[in-house]
Each structure stands twice: as structure tokens, then as C-alpha cells.
Amino acid sequence: MPEVTAIILAAGLSRRMGALNKLLLPVGDVPLIRKMVDVYSTAVGSVLVVTGHQASEVETVLAGSSVKTVFNTEYRNGQPTSVACGLRAASNADAVLIGLGDQPLLSADDIHALLVTHFSADRSRISIPMNGDQRGNPIVVPDNLFARLLADPKSPGCREFTRTHPEHVQFHPLASAGYLYGPGHPRGLRRPQSRNAGENHMQTIRQLAARLRQKFTLTPQQADHLATIKFPCC
Incomplete structure (x- = not known):
């Protein structure tokens, strides 16, 4: 298989969690970002973590791993700047996986399945996993498109380009x-179309919150809040 580098985005401000950085929350015995690094390291040989917010704390929990970190000086300007930062640092790869640092259900088998699918299809295109009608992460970006994703300084990265x-x-x-954000990605929760739809959405939230409490050391209120977040796609 060609040389693949995983770029894990771990620079965000984590505003929705208040003073907490969700990447540092424990999943079992390790912080979430360390779990994600371990998963990617099992699937690919090279892993790069883009840091920003609380970079020193993130680097501390990654100590002893084989990953490389790169600091995004523009992290306050949003996720696209972190994607661009990672692409520049991984310029020698044949392809990159661009993933989020907060997907606790993602497994090494999921990553392997995506890579096999990508390299069995059109290798010159960006590969995006789909679960039903939902776009997932990570995505696979071939090296022939690196320059295209970096060409527009006002909107670098893959989010706008893929659309x-x-x-x-x-x-x-x-x-x-596992390709979805966290334990699930409930769409349309903010605008239920009927009483029954609203009840179904609330049941979904309760189920997601229960799964979050099983995965994380969170208060019920924090789990409820995480379960209703709609994360952006790469």
C-alpha cells in the first residue's frame, strides 16, 4: 500500500465544553486524544497531530507515543487552518487521512476498510465514508490534490473544496x-417537524447521552450536551 500519513486535528478551542477540553477527557484509562492516536498508529505507520488550543497539555498526554506534533499558529481561525497546517507538514506522503481527535468509536479496522476502499477505487479522488446519508471522517486525500487544497489562503483545506x-x-x-462524530451524529435535532418527531429526537439524545456516559468520565449534564452537538464535516 502507498505511504499514508494520518493527520489528526486536535487544535480546536472546544468552546462547547466550557472550561473542559474534550480531547483530554478520559476514555477508559487514557485521554481521548491519546486513544485516537493509538487507533491511528495501529492502522498506519505515520501519524501527525495538529495542535493549537492547550497544545502543551495535548503534547503531555501524547508523550511516549511515536506521533509527531505540529503547532497551528492560526488555530483560532478555525479547522481549515489546521487542515492546511497538517497538509504542509505531510507533503511527502502519497495520501493523507484527515481525521478528528474526538471519534471514540472509530477503530483501526474502520481506518483499514476506508483505505482499502480508497485504493481499490479512483486513487486520484478524495474518498469520504458515508453512513446512510451522513458524511463521516476520516477522509482520504491523495497527494495530487494537496496543492489544490492549499491554493486559496482565505479558504484552505477540504471542507469547501469537497463541496x-x-x-x-x-x-x-x-x-x-465509528466514522461519525462521537457515538452518533443526530441530524435535525434543533427543528423537529412534529410531536412524534420531537419525541423520537429526545429518545435519540437520551440514548446518545447514555452511551457517552459509558465511554467518558462525564457528568450527566456534560454527556447530554455532547450528545446534541452537530460537529462540522471536514
């Missing part, structure tokens, strides 16, 4: 919930 250049994108149906 405005569909000819460079391929979607792969992959059923694992």
Missing part, C-alpha cells in the same frame, strides 16, 4: 458508526 468540486470526490458506503 464545490464534486468531480474530485468519491463517496463510499461504509456502515460503521
Whole structure:
């Protein structure tokens, strides 16, 4: 298989969690970001973590791992700047996986399945996993598109590019919930269309919150809050 580098985005301000940085919350016996690094390291040989907010704390929990870190000086300007920072640091790879630091259900098998699917399809396109009608992460970006993703300094990265250049994108149906954000990605929670829909959404939230409490050391209030967050796609 060609040389693949995983870029894990771990620079965000984590505003929704208040004073807490969700990447540092424990999943079992290790902080979430360390768990994610361990998962990616099992699947690919090279892992790069883009840091920003609380970079020193993130680097501390990664001590002893084989990953490299790169600090995004523009992290306050949003996720696209972190994607660009990671791409510049991984310029020698044949392809990169761009993933989030907060997907506790993602497994090494999920990553391997995505890579096999990508390299069995059109290697020149960006591969995005789909779970039903939901876009997932990580995504696979081939080296022939690195420069395109860095070309616009006002909007670097893959978020806008994958939506405005569909000819460079391929979607792969992959059923694992691990590709979604956290334990799930409830869509439309803010605008239920009927009383029954609203009740169904609340049941979904309660189920997600229960799963979050099993995965994390969180208060019930923190778990409820995380369960209703709609995270951006890369």
C-alpha cells in the first residue's frame, strides 16, 4: 500500500465544553486524544497531530507515543487552518487521512476498510465514508490534490473544496458508526417537524447521552450536551 500519513486535528478551542477540553477527557484509562492516536498508529505507520488550543497539555498526554506534533499558529481561525497546517507538514506522503481527535468509536479496522476502499477505487479522488446519508471522517486525500487544497489562503483545506468540486470526490458506503462524530451524529435535532418527531429526537439524545456516559468520565449534564452537538464535516 502507498505511504499514508494520518493527520489528526486536535487544535480546536472546544468552546462547547466550557472550561473542559474534550480531547483530554478520559476514555477508559487514557485521554481521548491519546486513544485516537493509538487507533491511528495501529492502522498506519505515520501519524501527525495538529495542535493549537492547550497544545502543551495535548503534547503531555501524547508523550511516549511515536506521533509527531505540529503547532497551528492560526488555530483560532478555525479547522481549515489546521487542515492546511497538517497538509504542509505531510507533503511527502502519497495520501493523507484527515481525521478528528474526538471519534471514540472509530477503530483501526474502520481506518483499514476506508483505505482499502480508497485504493481499490479512483486513487486520484478524495474518498469520504458515508453512513446512510451522513458524511463521516476520516477522509482520504491523495497527494495530487494537496496543492489544490492549499491554493486559496482565505479558504484552505477540504471542507469547501469537497463541496464545490464534486468531480474530485468519491463517496463510499461504509456502515460503521465509528466514522461519525462521537457515538452518533443526530441530524435535525434543533427543528423537529412534529410531536412524534420531537419525541423520537429526545429518545435519540437520551440514548446518545447514555452511551457517552459509558465511554467518558462525564457528568450527566456534560454527556447530554455532547450528545446534541452537530460537529462540522471536514
